[in-house]
Amino acid sequence: MDKLKTRILQDGKCYEGGILKVDSFINHQMDPNLMMEVAKEFSQHFGDAHINKIVTIEASGIAPAILVGYIMQLPVVFIKKKEPKTMENMLTSVVHSFTKDRSYTVCISADYLTLNDHVLFIDDFLANGNASMGVIDLCKQAGAHLEGMGFIIEKAFQKGGELLRQHGIRYKALATVESLENCEIKLR
Numbered sequence: 001m002d003k004l005k006t007r008i009l010q011d012g013k014c015y016e017g018g019i020l021k022v023d024s025f026i027n028h029q030m031d032p033n034l035m036m037e038v039a040k041e042f043s044q045h046f047g048d049a050h051i052n053k054i055v056t057i058e059a060s061g062i063a064p065a066i067l068v069g070y071i072m073q074l075p076v077v078f079i080k081k082k083e084p085k086t087m088e089n090m091l092t093s094v095v096h097s098f099t100k101d102r103s104y105t106v107c108i109s110a111d112y113l114t115l116n117d118h119v120l121f122i123d124d125f126l127a128n129g130n131a132s133m134g135v136i137d138l139c140k141q142a143g144a145h146l147e148g149m150g151f152i153i154e155k156a157f158q159k160g161g162e163l164l165r166q167h168g169i170r171y172k173a174l175a176t177v178e179s180l181e182n183c184e185i186k187l188r
């Protein structure tokens with residue numbers, strides 16, 4: 001997706017440890033026009049899949065996910081990172097974030113993820129794929145079918161993409177970062 005790639009090269013910033021900061025258009029300030037273009041790309045790419053629900057994980061996945069849900073006219077559910085006291089029929093999975101070097105529990109109510117669901121998962125980044133493994137686990141617990149995963153940006157120098165391929169999961173990244181070495185953003 002050319003518009004996204006241009007924007008990453010123009011406004012993205014490299015940080016220590018292979019982190020790409022995109023705070024000016026995705027992770028803090030958001031560009032709704034770019035997000036809409038992103039959502040259209042995902043909708044087109046997964047248009048042939050039989051999907052009845054969009055799932056994301058808070059917080060940064062919510063914006064693109066809700067736009068995909070709007071375009072595809074499907075409900076959007078976000079997986080939470082804090083266990084709410086009042087959630088009914090809660091399914092949980094522990095995720096260890098390599099990027100942040102900490103573990104956290106993700107949760108979703110089994111009221112909104114069931115064996116009748118065919119899910120498209122949407123998120124901002126695919127890094128080491130630990131969050132994605134949590135999503136796979138929650139879908140398995142619920143008996144839901146994970147039809148595909150869409151990421152705005154994949155960092156190909158980390159192992160998330162490989163992990164998803166190993167699990168036989170269909171996924172799409174709209175921009176792929178090959179390297180951030182010497183603080184130079186190299187896109188595929």
Ligand code: G4P
Nearest residue numbers: 019020021058059060061097098099125127128129130131
């Ligand atoms: P991990 O296995 O390496 O920990 O990666 P994972 O895909 O689980 O991502 C952990 C968190 O770090 C995610 O967001 C993800 O979006 C973010 N992340 C990973 N690499 C990068 C990067 O290079 N740049 C940016 N900006 N974010 C990255 P989160 O912090 O858990 O949540 P939120 O931002 O959606 O609230």
Ligand code: NA
Nearest residue numbers: 060061124125
């Ligand atoms: Na995220």
Ligand code: NA
Nearest residue numbers: 027060124125
């Ligand atoms: Na993030």
